[in-house]
Amino acid sequence: MRLFDRNQMAMTAVVRYPLRSSMLLVAIAIGVAAVLVLTSLGEGARLYVTSQFNSLGTHLLFVMPGKNEVGGLGGMAGSLGGSPRPFTLADVRALGRSPYIDTTTPMVMGGANINYQGLERDIGVLGTTHTMQRLFEYEMESGRFLPELDLDNASPVCVIGDTIARELFGNAEPVGKWVRMGDRRVRVVGALAQGGQSGGHDLDEAVFVPIAFAMQMYNRESVMRMMVEVTSDEAMVKAKKDVQDIIRARHFGHDDITIMDQGTILNTFNKIFLVLTSTLGGIAAISLAVAGTLIMNVMLVAVSQRTAEIGLLKALGARRSQIIGLFLTEAIMLSLLGAIVGVLVGYAAIEFLRYVYPLVDFQAPDWAVVAAVLTAVASGLLFGIMPARHAADLDPVEALAGN
Amino acid sequence: MIRFENICRDFKVGDEVVHALKDVNQHIEIGEYASIMGPSGSGKSTLLNVLGLLDTPDSGRYWLNGRDVSQLADDDLAATRQEIIGFVFQSFHLIQRMTALENVELPMVLARVAPAERRDRAHQMLSKTGLEDRMNHRPDQLSGGQRQRVAIARSIVMEPKVLLADEPTGNLDTQSGKEVLDILEGLHADGLTLILVTHDPVIGQRSHLHLRMIDGVIQAERRHQQRRPEDDSHAPV
Structure with missing residues (x-):
């Protein structure tokens, strides 16, 4: 089957069952939007702190008693073996x-x-x-x-x-x-x-x-x-x-002081906020995995709804791989559409946050957007495989009879 | 063309084993017009499924077009169906979301035929079955007879050698049924091997090879073509 034909057939199936498709779209869109919004919170906080530091001017040194490893905050007077002078x-x-x-x-x-x-x-x-x-x-x-x-x-x-x-x-x-x-x-x-x-x-x-x-x-x-x-x-x-x-x-x-410039402090903050943002994004990504199980469920329903159609395709000479490809394409298409909707909703929600809290520069980092979309599509692929194989494994006689 | 040697097919229903095909031996020639009749549960659908490579026999050998197809893998069976066999079903099996034209194109979509050629061939087949003006209608906009004609157009668009029809007129009124049968017999007249399962004794009478099934066993009767008046002149006495 040509790629275009496969996409076309999957697309007509997506359009044909609007309730099923839109429910799945919503589930995936929520997951993707959650990733965008939560990471934008972390990223917004990072940018806020960074801008506060940058407003100090760039040529400042921070000197503290006690010796630290560079980049750490609040360390101890290690090399002295006691309290610092x-x-x-x-x-x-x-x-x-x-x-x-x-x-x-x-x-x-x-x-x-x-x-x-x-x-x-x-x-x-x-x-x-x-x-x-x-x-x-x-x-x-x-x-x-x-x-x-x-x-x-x-x-x-x-x-x-x-x-x-x-x-x-x-x-x-x-x-x-x-x-x-x-x-x-x-x-x-x-x-x-x-x-x-x-x-x-x-x-x-x-x-x-x-x-x-x-x-x-x-x-x-x-x-x-x-x-x-x-x-x-x-x-x-x-x-x-x-x-x-x-x-x-x-x-x-004795070198019993710690000197930090803004660069070191900012690096530390950036690291902290990156961890924070990734954690938030990761938590939100779990909802995509949950949406993935929904994809599986919905695709299994799709397979059972179209059992006779699968039987027909087999009678007409469809290979196993063609039937798998057809249902996988449908799953991926649904998750991709959901991801696109989710990105739009996520950006809208972030705009709303910026409107409510104008002081903080909320923005979803690009990597989070890409990761959210990829995760959504990957879960469509992953959770679409089982139903697609199930469809391909149907017995043609039974399938034609609609069993 | 088609040769069954000791074909057996059993089904388990609960604890009971049903012998749907019991050691069947039969051959059907190229261009033959065969009907399969018999009470329900006699194994005629199983016979048709095995003939159409939708089902594989438990034992025995099935020669199709000079090749042993009894032990082929799924994808080879699919390829053979695509190449040699056309199906017409009692319930049409059209895809509701597609137009008549798209339904007829479907086998060619699966076979990767180029879109332009696909469209041409689907047009031709629909014209042949008298549906020139219904090509862009969806199945729910067509009458039963028209749907079955779409299905027939779809079954012959890949130019199969054998057409298997499972009670093709079973869901149609007398007039539509007659039209459909005329089209099928016309295809046979053009050289296609036509095998159909039917309950209708009149249709059974029109076929040349009469296969009567009872409890998984075939009683075959080959007749000459004297039933078709237009063929009378060619019929041997």
């Missing part, structure tokens, strides 16, 4: 002397209770320096960001996020007011504009204080991490080496 403000100041380094922004994070005239709230505290604003381009609602202070200066000032400002002060101007933070009195010097985002943090709930103040408050002598702004992209390698050399010299020859 504290990463002190003196270290930070020393790094600032490298010609390849523009700014150094140390950070200490913690929690505290903030209180203004009896109104209380638990907040996250971020101890840092004025250079933070330059890195993240924070917008101010009123007042100013942390003032440019000497690193050691534990000046009791703070900058508060919009939600905290409204909850503590209502519509009143927060700048210039004194609040209690833990057991200290702190003056509000600025309030951030609403809706700020940085590295996935919600700035509306944040409170910034000078680094030295935070270190006093939490009674620690080391910073938790530091962002190093390098003078240019070209200087990245030299800056990285400078950081390493300077810290090694100050820490008696």
Whole structure:
């Protein structure tokens, strides 16, 4: 039988049984659309995180105490056999002397209770320096960001996020007011504009204080991490080496810090999200396997509905392979049509998601689309084989009698 | 042309074994017009199925067109059917979703005949059976007699040597049945070997080789063609 004739015959059978065909199309379309939508969630999350990182600018180094394998997050001080040497403000100041380094922004994070005239709230505290604003381009609602202070200066000032400002002060101007933070009195010097985002943090709930103040408050002598702004992209390698050399010299020859650039961090995130996306896609693909069993079922029904027709084809001289080919083509055609419908529905659903959550760039990765369609067609092939063989194995006399 | 040697075919029905064909020996010549008659369950359908290579005998040998076909594999049987045998069924066995033309083309589709040639030949056959103006009708738009004529056109489009007809007029009224029989006999007159199963004694009388089946055994009777008036002049006395 010519390929065209086979396709034609399978197609007329698909069209001839619209209910059966459309049910199968729906099952496969749901599976394919699920793969597209779920992977678009993973991919959207990845792109969101990536874009947040990229908004930092490209020439940043992240320095943390403790030695990690490159690419890992949150490792331990392996080579030292103990806790890492504290990463002190003196270290930070020393790094600032490298010609390849523009700014150094140390950070200490913690929690505290903030209180203004009896109104209380638990907040996250971020101890840092004025250079933070330059890195993240924070917008101010009123007042100013942390003032440019000497690193050691534990000046009791703070900058508060919009939600905290409204909850503590209502519509009143927060700048210039004194609040209690833990057991200290702190003056509000600025309030951030609403809706700020940085590295996935919600700035509306944040409170910034000078680094030295935070270190006093939490009674620690080391910073938790530091962002190093390098003078240019070209200087990245030299800056990285400078950081390493300077810290090694100050820490008696120990390489007890971890330096990551955005590339390493992004790679790590990309790997995590790839695993996440593949897992989501894999789960959705199970529904395609389920649809596959439906293909088998529907094709078995098709074979029994057309028993007499199969008998006729055999009487007219159809070979075994021709009958198998005919029913396999029909199964594949149904699954391919289902996959096409599924891709369209999936893209429509993703458009809807983008409309509802405009911040996240939902998009199904191309590999997931291809894999979903291939899986659908492969399950059509795989689960179509048994019914097709069943058809080819029918006894012509029995089949003609419609048994 | 066709020779049966000690053909046996048994069926198991429940615990019982039914001997549908009991040691059948028979030969049918090229161009012969044979009818198979007998009560139901006498084995005439089995005989026709074995003749048409739809069923294989349990033992014995079947020579078709000079070749032993009793032990062929499925695909070889299919190829032989395609080449040598045409079928006409009592229930027509037309594919409902196809037009008359497409139904007639079907055997050629399976045989990979080129589309243009296919169309031409299907046209010719439908003209031959008087359905020029019904070619693009689907079976449900045709009368019973017309459907059977489509089926006949389909059975001869591959130019078989033997035409097997299983009660071809069984589902038709007298007039349509007569028309169908006329077409079949016309094909026989053109040289086709015609074998038909029938309940109708009138049709049985018209055949030249009369095979009466009872309990899996054939009683054969060969007659001359004196039953057809137009043939009287050629009939030996």
